[in-house]
Amino acid sequence: MHEKTKALVINYEKCTGCRLCELVCAVFHHGVSNPQKARIKVEKWEWEGLYIPMSCKQCIDAPCMNVCPVRAISRDDTLGRVIVDHDLCIGCRSCVAVCPFGAMGFDPVEKKVFKCDLCDGDPQCVRFCDEKAVDYLEVTREPLLRKREAAEKIAQAHKRGMELSSELEI
Amino acid sequence: MSVKLVVHPFLNDGKELQLEVNGSTVGECLKELIRLHPHIEDKLFDKKGKIRGYVEILVNSKSTYPEELSYPVKDGDVVNLIVFLSGG
Amino acid sequence: MALSRRIAYIDLSTGKIETKPIPVEMRKKFLGGRGLDAYLLYNHSEKGVDPFSPENPLIVSAGLLVGTLASATSRTHVMAKSPLTGLLGSCNMGGFFAPELRWAGFDHLVIKGKADKPVYIYIHNGEIEIRDAKNLWGKSVTEAQRAVREELGDPDVKCLVCGPAGEKLVRFANVMTGVKNAGGRTGMGAVMGSKKLKLIAVRGTMDIKIAYPKEALEFNKRFIEQITTAKVNQTMSILGTPFIWGATNSWGGIRVNNFQYNQLLYADDVEPERFHEIANETFGKYHMAGCFACQVHCRTRYRIPDGPYKGCYDEGPEYTTQGAFASEVGCTSALTVLTGNYLCNQYGVDWLELGSLIAWAMELYEKGILTSKDTGGIDLRFGNDEAVIEMVKHVCERDTYLGDVLAEGGLRAAEIIGKDSIKYLIHVKGMQNLHSDERPTPALALNVATASRGSDHLRSRPAIDLYHLPEAVLRKIYSSPIPYEGPLSSDFREYVGKAWQVFWQEQCYMAVDSLGICKYHTTFLGATLPNFEDWVKAIYFNTGLEFTPQELWTIAERCNNMERLFNLREGLTPDDPYKGDRLVDRYHDEPAKRGAPDVVGSYIDREKFLKMREEFYRYHGWDEKTGVPTEETLKRLGIENEPSHLL
Structure with a gap:
């Protein structure tokens, strides 16, 4: 992994809850419309209007990788992702149990686990999300973006304060 | 350089307006329109000087969105200012 | 595949459930959704059937492309004979119900009969059950959905629900899904209520096979671009349907005071920008929400900024809410629009119909055809914000004389009120008109x-x-x-x-x-x-x-x-x-x-x-x-x- 390596960056505030990411993910990987088979899922608290997309974080010290008894899960540092070797996978679902984000799926028909593979570098969820609630950015960019977003809120408050003081001629 | 402007009645107190103006971009043409008919400005532009959300500008029947003001025009072009009046 | 979804016939009187495949020949003739519903309604109802009788079939469906790749493939359609008009009852809504219905294996439900006590239907991966709804009956649109998810232990269950207005047979009650996705018009919620059917809960994880997945993905990308790059949808995705109202009102195309006028004056507080501002302040910068797979996202999320419902979460308003609770009733307050919006969503009622009927009653009141005795002391003059909100509740609860009369819909109400009240009712086929003025067009x-x-x-x-x-x-x-x-x-x-x-x-x-x-x-x-x-x-x-x-x-x-x-x-x-x-x-x-x-x-x-x-x-x-x-x-x-x- 190096500084040019990209990662999925989720900004839940921008999510409109439409679930197109789920649809295109399932179609891309399985040729079917079925959110159960998507690697990304928008968790919702509809009565409060909160939508939070959840997906694999491609952890460096990945619990799924560590727990796998047959070493079927490994890191692919070129793309910065954690991948499953289905030839080795015995379908024990230990990885499903330990993932802190629920990002490891299990297909009861194929009897295999599945997870986000970043679509080999062109994540479809990102491609279809016009709002950029899901984005694909160099890993070093995310903290910079977050800083800027947080600072923006302070900047806005500052501007409002200035406007108010000029109105009141303080 | 002469461009034909066709203005939705909504923008001109209920009367369709057709006129010839000069300019090499939509923005320049509209500048001339506003000079000749200043009352249109308010309905066409928002407070920040952007074309309003309910107005779309077509050049030769093709949308200029999102370029809008910077969209180039040439002699003989027809510019339509349409309005998303709709009633539902 | 997308064509493998079945049709289910559910009889609430006998509990009998039958399912069948939908032959491709029928698809080729009627596709699905509203088209096939029209065939089913004509075939499953007898001439002159009473809309509230067990014999009136309630038909629920997902369109042929629902859940697939063609931009906003979200729409649910509901059809029956309308208790409001006595003619075609039909409504269409976005949200997330229809895709879930397809993932659960079905495209069309033909629901007949009438349960002897409140029930709900639970559909799950090809299975259909009729279940007791005693814990759901009486609950508001969102409370009922929340409760059934808890009962079923699954937060991903999607519902089609009738609110308290439907239970009370308000003849223009909606079927609803989510917070505000409404099958409004023609009273399909009242048909649900008449069958004692509180809701239909669906959950599915069955594949819809896409015929040509790669091509469908690429096609959808272009298709979505064609839709979202249009300026009208760019504006829509920022302001929602209220954006249409602003320009149309300043032109003079909005019905005011029960169609006596065609432009609302002093409308600053109900302009689209104002609702945008309120959503910014009460929900945040990113407040637009979308239906299934839609990139236009025209639904505004907000919280009520003030008044007795301050802080309540809701979605909207729409062009029609501005019409119903501002221009038609002569009010100019954003809070009245948002409160009316919230109450209608919770009661599950068609705000377009309701706002228009209140406006009609206001004109009758001002003309002396209705008196304060009829209104129960409510000063039903145009522009009385409080009276409007009071009337919304009374119609949905049917707890006052006038509320109960208006709940019958315009034509029936005119018959009860008598005099020349019908003269002032703005309707076509017994259904109130959208709050726009079509006289210039x-x-x-x-x-x-x-x-x-x-x-x-x-x-x-x-x-x-x-x-x-x-x-x-x-x-x-x-x-x-x-x-x-x-x-x-x-x-x-x-x-x-x-x-x-x-x-x-x-x-x-x-x-x-x-x-x-x-x-x-x-x-x-x-x-x-x-x-x-x-x-x-x-x-x-x-x-x-x-x-x-x-x-x-x-x-x-x-x-x-x-x-x-x-x-x-x-x-x-x-x-x-x-x-x-x-x-x-x-x-x-x-x-x-x-x-x-x-x-x-x-x-x-x-x-x-x-x-x-x-x-x-x-x-x-x-x-x-x-x-x-x-x-x-x-x-x-x-x-x-x-x-x-x-x-």
């Missing part, structure tokens, strides 16, 4: 007069007629997929050529309602948005079914004729004052008073209107005078032997 007037479910803008409205588009653009749209060489005019005040536009839009909307795609993704709102040529590609890549644009057009015609047959069977005649394809006298006799110079003084000329209607009938292949499809038309469409009872 003959095309829109013809649309509301002839819409199959009563006065309505979502069945055939050529809304782009008001845009003043160049004639060449109109020509391009309206001469495909069927050639048209007649006149077309950019002038919205014209009568010529408009009948064809209305006829054309009618086929357009039927096509997308049967496919399950949102109308904002059609030429409803923008000249460059997708069309028959694009939908046949979407159908092919997703389902493998091959149609030409002309064939798709013919299917739409067939489905529209099925709806026509139903309406004719239930008593529609062109000039019937209650069930006709006609406008109330105010359209013809009272010229518009306010607005732009080209609006003031406008009215619909009776003779020209009738000529336009004849022309419209002719395009349909209906008799010019009686509006009845000719034998030749029925044969051409292959529906000369209906009901055929094939499904």
Whole structure:
């Protein structure tokens, strides 16, 4: 992994809850419309209007990788992702149990686990999300973006304060 | 350089307006329109000087969105200012 | 695959449930969604059936492309005989119910009978159960959905629900899903209530196989771009439908005080920008929400900023809420609009109908036809915000004389109130009109007069007629997929050529309602948005079914004729004052008073209107005078032997 390596960056505030990411993910990987088979899922608290997309974080010290008894899960540092070797996978679902984000799926028909593979570098969820609630950015960019977003809120408050003081001629 | 402007009645107190103006971009043409008919400005532009959300500008029947003001025009072009009046 | 979804027949009286595949031949004739619903309604109801009787079938469906890759493939359709109009009852909504229904294995549900105690239907991966709803009955739209998810232990369950208004048989109660996705108009929620069916809960994890996944993905990318790059949808995705209201009001195209005026003055607080501001302040910068797979996201999330419901979460408002709780009732307060919006969503009632009825009652009150004795002491004058909110509750609860009377809908209420109250009721086929003034725009007037479910803008409205588009653009749209060489005019005040536009839009909307795609993704709102040529590609890549644009057009015609047959069977005649394809006298006799110079003084000329209607009938292949499809038309469409009872 190096500084040019990209990662999925989720900004839940921008999510409109439409679930197109789920649809295109399932179609891309399985040729079917079925959110159960998507690697990304928008968790919702509809009565409060909160939508939070959840997906694999491609952890460096990945619990799924560590727990796998047959070493079927490994890191692919070129793309910065954690991948499953289905030839080795015995379908024990230990990885499903330990993932802190629920990002490891299990297909009861194929009897295999599945997870986000970043679509080999062109994540479809990102491609279809016009709002950029899901984005694909160099890993070093995310903290910079977050800083800027947080600072923006302070900047806005500052501007409002200035406007108010000029109105009141303080 | 002469461009034909066709203005939705909504923008001109209920009367369709057709006129010839000069300019090499939509923005320049509209500048001339506003000079000749200043009352249109308010309905066409928002407070920040952007074309309003309910107005779309077509050049030769093709949308200029999102370029809008910077969209180039040439002699003989027809510019339509349409309005998303709709009633539902 | 997308064609493998089944139809279920559910009898709530006997508990009998039967499911069947839907033959491809039926798909080729009626697609799915609204189109196939029209076939099912005509085939599963007897002439003159009482809308509240067990024999009135409630038909719920997902469109043919729901859940697949064609932009907003989210739409649920519901059909039955309407308790409001006695004619076609039909409503269509976005949200997330229809895709879930398909993932659970079904496309169409035909629900008959009546349960002896409140029940709900639970559909899960091919299984259907009728379950006790005693813990859900009486609950609001969102409370009921929350409770059933808890009961079933699954936060991903999606529901189609009738609120307290439906339970109390308010004749214009909605079916709802989520917070505000509403199947409004024609009272389908009351039909649910009459069957003691509180809700339908669905959950599914079954594959919908996409015929050509790679091509469908690429097609969808382009399709979405075509939709979202249109300026009208860019504006829509920031302000939602209220954006239309602002310009239209300043022009003079909004109904005010029960259609006595056509422009709301002092409207600053109910302008679209104001609602945008409130959403920014109460929810945040990113406050727009979308229906399934839609990138336009026109739904605003907000919290009520003040008043007794301060802090309550809700979605909206829409153009029609501004009409219902501002202009029509003569109010100018954002808080009244948002409070009305919230209450209607919770009660599950059609705010368009309700706001208009309250406005009507206000005019009756001001004219002395209703007295304060009738209103229970409420000072029902135009502009009384509190009175409006009080009336919303009384109608939904049916707990006062006037509330109970209005809950019966306009025509029945007029009969009860008597005097000349009917004179002031603004309706077509017993359904209240959208809060826009169609007097300056003959095309829109013809649309509301002839819409199959009563006065309505979502069945055939050529809304782009008001845009003043160049004639060449109109020509391009309206001469495909069927050639048209007649006149077309950019002038919205014209009568010529408009009948064809209305006829054309009618086929357009039927096509997308049967496919399950949102109308904002059609030429409803923008000249460059997708069309028959694009939908046949979407159908092919997703389902493998091959149609030409002309064939798709013919299917739409067939489905529209099925709806026509139903309406004719239930008593529609062109000039019937209650069930006709006609406008109330105010359209013809009272010229518009306010607005732009080209609006003031406008009215619909009776003779020209009738000529336009004849022309419209002719395009349909209906008799010019009686509006009845000719034998030749029925044969051409292959529906000369209906009901055929094939499904």
